[in-house]
Amino acid sequence: MCKMEYHLKKLLFSLLALLIFEVTSAQEPISEVLRSRLENSLSGEPNSEAPIRFSYGNTIHKFYSEENFQPVWIENQKISKRVDQFIQNLEQVEFDGLKPEEYHLERIKSIVQEGPKNDIRLAELELILTDSFFKVTKDLHQGKVDHNEFKADWEINSKVPRYDYLELLREVQRNGDIARIFQELHPDFFMYENGRKVLKQLSAYAKNQPDDWKKLSLNGAIKVGQSNELMPEIRERLAYWKFMEPRADQNIKMDSLDMVAVKAFQKRNGMNDDGVIGRMTIDRLNYSPQDLINIARVNMERLRWLPDTVKTGQIVLVNIANYQMDFLNDRDTLLTERVIVGKRYHESPIFAAQMSYIVFSPYWNIPYSITHNEILPKARKDPAYISAKNMEIVDNSGKVISANSVDWESGKFPYRIRQKPGETNSLGLVKFIFPNNHSVYLHDTPARYLFEKEERAMSHGCIRVENPADLAAILLRDDPGWTQKKIYDAMHQSTEKTVYLKNKIPVVLLYLTFWADTSGRGHYRPDIYARDEALLAELDK
Numbered sequence: 428m429c430k431m432e433y434h435l436k437k438l439l440f441s442l443l444a445l446l447i448f449e450v451t452s453a454q455e456p457i458s459e460v461l462r463s464r465l466e467n468s469l470s471g472e473p474n475s476e477a478p479i480r481f482s483y484g485n486t487i488h489k490f491y492s493e494e495n496f497q498p499v500w501i502e503n504q505k506i507s508k509r510v511d512q513f514i515q516n517l518e519q520v521e522f523d524g525l526k527p528e529e530y531h532l533e534r535i536k537s538i539v540q541e542g543p544k545n546d547i548r549l550a551e552l553e554l555i556l557t558d559s560f561f562k563v564t565k566d567l568h569q570g571k572v573d574h575n576e577f578k579a580d581w582e583i584n585s586k587v588p589r590y591d592y593l594e595l596l597r598e599v600q601r602n603g604d605i606a607r608i609f610q611e612l613h614p615d616f617f618m619y620e621n622g623r624k625v626l627k628q629l630s631a632y633a634k635n636q637p638d639d640w641k642k643l644s645l646n647g648a649i650k651v652g653q654s655n656e657l658m659p660e661i662r663e664r665l666a667y668w669k670f671m672e673p674r675a676d677q678n679i680k681m682d683s684l685d686m687v688a689v690k691a692f693q694k695r696n697g698m699n700d701d702g703v704i705g706r707m708t709i710d711r712l713n714y715s716p717q718d719l720i721n722i723a724r725v726n727m728e729r730l731r732w733l734p735d736t737v738k739t740g741q742i743v744l745v746n747i748a749n750y751q752m753d754f755l756n757d758r759d760t761l762l763t764e765r766v767i768v769g770k771r772y773h774e775s776p777i778f779a780a781q782m783s784y785i786v787f788s789p790y791w792n793i794p795y796s797i798t799h800n801e802i803l804p805k806a807r808k809d810p811a812y813i814s815a816k817n818m819e820i821v822d823n824s825g826k827v828i829s830a831n832s833v834d835w836e837s838g839k840f841p842y843r844i845r846q847k848p849g850e851t852n853s854l855g856l857v858k859f860i861f862p863n864n865h866s867v868y869l870h871d872t873p874a875r876y877l878f879e880k881e882e883r884a885m886s887h888g889c890i891r892v893e894n895p896a897d898l899a900a901i902l903l904r905d906d907p908g909w910t911q912k913k914i915y916d917a918m919h920q921s922t923e924k925t926v927y928l929k930n931k932i933p934v935v936l937l938y939l940t941f942w943a944d945t946s947g948r949g950h951y952r953p954d955i956y957a958r959d960e961a962l963l964a965e966l967d968k
Contacts, residue, residue: 722951
């Protein structure tokens with residue numbers, strides 16, 4: 428054999444070996460590449476210029492192991508139509524108050540647009556999509572932030588997951604409708620779905636937000652007929668939010684058209700719609716679209732925390748931030764009342780409990796802190812203060828003790844004080860008890876004028892109800908014996924009367940500074956306990 432023939436055969440063998448290798452590689456199942464790629468990723472080995480950081484690595488491995496490493500997002504060595512569907516729905520989570528980029532969106536779109544050049548790149552895309560799917564489905568259904576991080580501010584029990592996220596991905600694998608899956612993961616409250624519509628509207632506003640959105644500052648108030656240099660800017664804001672038509676004039680005097688727009692703006696934002704531009708109105712006008720988006724995002728997260736038990740049956744719902752109580756029956760509102768809630772540092776807690784009984788003509792067993800900090804200093808100066816306030820002193824056995832028999836100079840006070848039933852009782856004429864660790868309940872109040880105030884965070888934590896007789900009537904409506912007259916008489920006795928409810932009714936104390944009504948309009952309330960900022964920071968981590 429000549430030297431040339433030898434080299435020619437060697438070249439042919441090399442070409443044949445290369446061809447066999449390429450054919451073998453090309454025929455290697457995607458499942459094998461996926462298995463290898465997944466194992467390398469989970470072991471921390473670098474596998475690309477930008478290594479994948481999985482949020483649900485163990486869940487991913489479990490899923491593919493059970494599915495014999497068959498892909499979900501890749502079909503016949505190509506990207507399936509499911510990927511486009513997933514991207515479209517992932518982009519829409521912006522209107523859930525979540526950030527699509529936190530679910531590998533840009534990485535996914537980049538790989539799809541450039542077109543995977545080999546099986547390794549296809550496997551990488553497959554795993555990124557699956558990690559994104561597990562993360563976004565969990566966040567949509569249960570919330571992104573663990574509410575236990577805010578246990579001091581939120582004591583409602585965790586939502587029990589209704590879905591197996593692995594089974595949801597199998598549904599996608601079987602050509603399930605991704606849009607429907609995302610929809611079913613949403614909380615089943617009209618406030619949530621309508622909140623998504625509001626966020627979509629706010630997103631459009633934010634894109635057209637003026638660059639010079641500045642904070643307006645006002646000393647005093649502006650009434651119809653009065654002049655103020657801020658009026659042209661106030662009109663611009665009201666027109667921007669579509670509460671009035673744009674006006675070209677620079678008139679600084681507030682007129683009747685301005686008042687109509689201001690009243691509509693105030694009503695939407697939970698203020699007394701008196702048409703007077705004051706501090707609260709200016710504060711709310713200062714919120715930009717992005718500010719409102721952030722408020723909405725925080726409260727959409729709170730709605731995702733709520734358990735399913737909140738949505739059906741009879742329920743007493745108190746939104747502390749809105750100073751409002753609603754009695755709902757299968758989502759129909761049967762009664763709405765203004766309430767007074769805990770002031771700052773005596774904040775009404777966020778929790779749920781079962782209302783089990785009503786106390787008519789109640790005693791007020793005054794808490795230790797109020798007794799020692801507020802009442803005793805006055806009683807030591809004048810023991811007659813006790814009887815003047817319709818109070819009495821009681822020993823540990825329940826026996827009433829005369830104020831004159833107490834050694835006020837000793838500094839010791841081994842008794843408790845209670846206020847007797849009557850019109851001046853601080854609890855009013857009735858209280859509604861749902862036993863809890865906070866000793867918080869709903870009750871009447873003799874200070875009726877306080878319900879006319881815009882800001883009603885004034886109590887020591889309990890919830891004062893404007894028309895408690897109406898609440899009593901609706902709680903007892905299944906018992907024909909409890910007429911309006913009988914309720915009135917029970918509320919005007921000299922001794923307590925306890926009535927146990929036939930069926931316990933859930934009471935939920937919530938804190939929502941944003942919600943959307945049945946007409947799809949967004950409502951915003953002041954963050955009276957300054958809780959939104961901390962939750963927003965967690966959402967943005």
